Amino acid sequence: MKITEKENSGLKRVYEVTIPAADIDAKVDAEILEAQKSVRMPGFRPGKAPASLLKKLHGKNLLGKILEETVNETSAKALEEKGDRPAVQPKIEVVSFDEGEDLVYTMELEVVPDFDIPDLAKLKLEKLVVKVEKKQIDEAIKNIASGQKDYKKAAKTYKAKDGDAVLIDYVGSVGGEEFEGGAAEGHQLVLGSNTFIPGYEEQLVGVKAGDKKDVVVTFPESYHAENLAGKEATFKVVVNEVQKPADVKVDDELAKRLGLADLAGLEEAVKGQIENEHSELSRTHLKRGLLDALSEAVDFEVPENMLEAENAQIMQQIKMDGYRQLMAENPEAKPEDVEEPTDEVKEEYAGIALRRVRLGLLLSEIGSKNDIQVGQDEVTRAISAEARKYPGQEQQVFEYFQKDPNAMAQIKAPLYEEKVVDYVLELAEVKEKKVSYDKMIEIIEAEDEAAPAKKKPAKKKAAAKKAPAKKAAAKKAPAKKTAEKKAPAKKAAAKKPAAKKAPAKKAAKKADK
Known part of the structure; x- marks a missing residue:
């Protein structure tokens, strides 16, 4: 192997590496001899096909594999011989390589700088x-308690308002025909929670216990069930009970509710x-x-x-x-x-x-x-x-x-x-x-x-028209909250290139430097 230094400036190094054709031929011969043991050819017993014939037939096909192995092996030796520690993966480019010829390739890299570690x-x-x-x-327990809202039965004459809950039975139909998943009994619905089809909860504001009401809504065009998307539906609703929100007391019962x-x-x-x-x-x-x-x-x-x-x-x-x-x-x-x-x-x-x-x-x-x-x-x-x-x-x-x-x-x-x-x-x-x-x-x-x-990056356009939020109907799954944390980039270990791939979403949390 011959190593010729083409450039040495600052941290940049460029080498030209030449591997004699004889070394390549020796590798090809070794591969042929190994293959000879198991190859089967017409007219020859297993393992007895002439090496010269195998080389003539398969020599060129082996060159790709030998090229990769030789470059990997010799580039590592060249770095070791020169005493270089690459900061990132070296860039290797084959200059010439063919059967019976020398392998010549260039290796371009930047080395890890020499510096003293401070005391x-x-x-x-x-x-x-x-x-x-x-x-x-x-204060923390008080916040926990506020998130554990209770609902207490209200008087029969009490009219429901936003923030209250109603205990209802309902049956939905489209064109007079009931549809699957459109009925429930004893369902607690918090008014203003936007968990039902747009317009559904608003029509229940003002109802009292014992009321019966036809709630007419239109399924969104984007509704997941194609047979309902964009169609008008009628829900026959029976209000069993109206419930008013009540704060949860900070006591042993709250702790037990939380598993303590x-x-x-x-x-x-x-x-x-x-x-x-x-x-x-x-x-x-x-x-x-x-x-x-x-x-x-x-x-x-x-x-x-x-x-x-x-x-x-x-x-x-x-x-x-x-x-x-x-x-x-x-x-x-x-x-x-x-x-x-x-x-x-x-x-x-x-x-x-x-x-x-x-x-x-x-x-x-x-x-x-x-x-x-x-x-x-x-x-x-x-x-x-x-x-x-x-x-x-x-x-x-x-x-x-x-x-x-x-x-x-x-x-x-x-x-x-x-x-x-x-x-x-x-x-x-x-x-x-x-x-x-x-x-x-x-x-x-x-x-x-x-x-x-x-610091916040500049924005090119403020949205001219804000698209209305699409709501799923009947029962809408609550939106998942994603905690976005800004993660400045961190360099990987000096001997390897920085990894940039992550599964599905950004995976690793990076330290702010």
């Missing part, structure tokens, strides 16, 4: 500590949840301080390919966020309605991309130097957590990660980063600062506002 023991960090106050527990023994148990459970919230917020502040300190402690050149990839990912995230905003205002909005980020925005985020790439390389190097590993059990737990987001499809999610190396790398990346952060925090000087809950929120929100990644 981690000299890092000075602040950890916010918040004590759970009784008023926080009481008594109010004291509920208070303890709520206290634990609040402590977890405090812990997460405290770590957010602490980690930001750590990343800021590390960023200030290092300054080195980063691979251009990694920087370009990070910039592209940030711009894509900005556009996606802008599109979500437009969709919230107008479901008919299109991706092209989102304005391209301005040059000013691009310049601002270019600095963020540089910081992220540099920190990613630094954290990777710290982890590598100190043999920090992510265990298989940790990966399995992370995949299980991701699979729980897709009820009924858990097995497919597991298979997705098992079959896709990029997806597996993406699930490992945040786990690896958190372990490296934990390692650094153990070495750094961390001083605790006691603050109130309100003060901690104030500090976190100020940090959020200061982070450019939190």
